[in-house]
Amino acid sequence: MKTQGDIVAAARDLAAKAAGAQELMESVVRLLSAERPYYSWTGFYLMEGSDTLVLGPYQGKPSPHTRIPLNQGICGAAASSGSTLIVDNVNADPRYLACSLETRSEIVVPIKRDGKVLGEIDIDSDRPAAFSDDDRRLLERVANIVAARL
Numbered sequence: 001m002k003t004q005g006d007i008v009a010a011a012r013d014l015a016a017k018a019a020g021a022q023e024l025m026e027s028v029v030r031l032l033s034a035e036r037p038y039y040s041w042t043g044f045y046l047m048e049g050s051d052t053l054v055l056g057p058y059q060g061k062p063s064p065h066t067r068i069p070l071n072q073g074i075c076g077a078a079a080s081s082g083s084t085l086i087v088d089n090v091n092a093d094p095r096y097l098a099c100s101l102e103t104r105s106e107i108v109v110p111i112k113r114d115g116k117v118l119g120e121i122d123i124d125s126d127r128p129a130a131f132s133d134d135d136r137r138l139l140e141r142v143a144n145i146v147a148a149r150l
């Protein structure tokens, strides 16, 4: 398993090589899914206007939530607050919008540039309380790399 530093370096490499944001997000999804097997669903949502998140590249089961208003879901809450959200038990969180019955925990990391939320990285795990501070730091660093290309 690659360390946080290795993955960040690999993401920087992908950002340097990618032709555009779409290609970069696709390759980052592949990188994170391959290096962190407990990331059961890994994807991007991007802001459309000021009140809706739209599903971007992802790996995992097809999500029924292709468009999420900012006042809904854990995704909406993270984008509204501009801060990373970790939910150790999704079934105990009334905001949770289910994507898969197997999901137990979730992390959502806003992608920000100049203080503005442009989108987010959303990861579900089939393991309860799967996400640590290391995941948070890793994904916030990766979000900054992607932010520069959006």
Ligand code: SME
Pocket: 041, 063, 065, 068, 072, 073, 074, 075, 076, 095, 096, 097, 098, 099, 106, 122, 124
């Ligand atoms: N669980 C998210 C919805 C997106 S799916 O997990 C892919 C939420 O509660 O906002």
